[in-house]
Amino acid sequence: MRATDLLTIGEIARRSGFAESAVRYYEGLGLLSAGRTAGGQRRFERSTLRRLAFIRAARNVGLSLNEVAEALSSLPAGRTPTRADWSRLSRGWRQRLDDQIEALTALRDGLDSCIGCGCLSLQRCAISNPADTARSGGPGAVYLPPGLRRDDSRLASPASR
């Protein structure tokens, strides 16, 4: 691998669309790896661009950087990932998007039925109470998947560090 195949952080940033600071941050997290020149400057392999494309794609789908790291860690070590590798990683995303779409659609449909009444009842309104948290026994759709919920789901995970 010739030195001319290696890219500086500036080139990587420009060509990936990420800020240099983000690229350094990702390297710090272990999402990317880079060689160094004698002077200590980063030199990235060309395949880093695809890796960054994967990261942006995953972020667009709604994955956290932790999830991205987990996905990336399942790539084969030692060899450059193939298209099939990338394809495999992104295969699960469809379901994720489907879930998000379904949740939003249900929310919208509930909204349609609520707009006329303006009730916003904590007990009955699908919009203000999508997961039906107030009375978990009765009928009523569970609208939002965890990723879209804005209610007390946060209360269940209190400073786990």
Added chain:
Amino acid sequence: MRATDLLTIGEIARRSGFAESAVRYYEGLGLLSAGRTAGGQRRFERSTLRRLAFIRAARNVGLSLNEVAEALSSLPAGRTPTRADWSRLSRGWRQRLDDQIEALTALRDGLDSCIGCGCLSLQRCAISNPADTARSGGPGAVYLPPGLRRDDSRLASPASR
């Protein structure tokens, strides 16, 4: 209005599903108002519950607390809001949800065409480059509305305070 009509923060929290700290926080932001006992404890009117239902609903739709505050400030001062008032406020949400759904659907459809190829090209792939940021001249759908974008939109709003 009798004193028995007033609710403590504990009751409000329990009945709305919000944490007490959140209720205090909202009051601090001006999203809620509360009277005080002689000893300084908050007493909420019953209508606060509906206000909180509105807040949760708005958060579910994706509004920030700033947007919620703006919406609430358009309620009539002096009188208790009617159903029509609440209905008016939530009417604009449908478009917002439609936009979100459309964006996710486009993303999913792009994903479907990408899963087979695993390309994730920064230039061409709809998933990693949904807003077509890399070459703004050419054809290519703008997939994500601002609220769903995970790319460099953040770079455009640098510490405005």
Added chain:
DNA sequence: CTGGTAGTTGAAGTCAACTTGAAGTCAAGG
């Protein structure tokens, strides 16, 4: 009157995903 539960405040902490700043070093053209 006393005890216990519920409430008060303000400041500080949390989380994710970065960005910004300071102070300094490297690389390359002239």
Added chain:
DNA sequence: CCTTGACTTCAAGTTGACTTCAACTACCAG
């Protein structure tokens, strides 16, 4: 050799939406 722009590190700051903490005080049943 000098300058200039690109690069380095590490710590600290940012944003939004809260939560947590400490040190008190209020309310109310018995």
